[in-house]
Amino acid sequence: MRARVLVTLRPGVLDPQGEAVRHALGTLGFAGIEAVRQGKLIEIDLARSDPAAAAAEVREMCEKLLANTVIETYSIEIA
Amino acid sequence: MRARVLVTLRPGVLDPQGEAVRHALGTLGFAGIEAVRQGKLIEIDLARSDPAAAAAEVREMCEKLLANTVIETYSIEIA
Structure with a gap:
């Protein structure tokens, strides 16, 4: 079973990497x-x-390691 | 219109970051x-x-900048 975790910066948190990509595309x-x-x-x-068990386990992984929930949010997709 | 680009290493390409995460989770x-x-x-x-036009444009962005197609593949989702 494969889980896909997407970790993104919270809205309002500065994203210099994204800005650099935007500039380069321009x-x-x-x-x-x-x-x-x-x-x-x-x-x-x-x-x-x-x-369901996989999603719960991956959520725990996100909270403990994969995301810094102060500045990041995450979403989990189970396939 | 929002496009989501997922860039992943090709199968067989060494992924030390992923390995580090796997080890840390263990x-x-x-x-x-x-x-x-x-x-x-x-x-x-x-x-x-x-x-359709957005997808074509984002594909061009991937080929030119966002992905290194020698070692990476990408997928595009338009929402």
Whole structure:
């Protein structure tokens, strides 16, 4: 069972990486880009086969390690 | 219109960040983790309102800047 965790900075937290990407895209000639935010994608292959239990376990991983919940939020997708 | 780009390392490319996360999760007591891969999430707000045109433009951004296609693959989701 595969879990996909998306970790993004909370709205209002400065995102210099995203800003750099936005600037670089503008330099390359792409117009009409309003905002770019950069985050992390973490794919986890789990031995568990129960989706609900897997989601609960991954949520615990996020709280303990994968996300800094002071400045980041996360979402979990189980496939 | 928001585009979500997920950039991941190609299978077979060494992923030390993912390995470090897997090891850390094991140290924290999480069992049954078979693999962890870490990638990038890039969210782009576009002025365009045509989904097909937006997807084509974002694909071009990926090829030119966002992904290193020698070692990375990407997927695009338009919302």
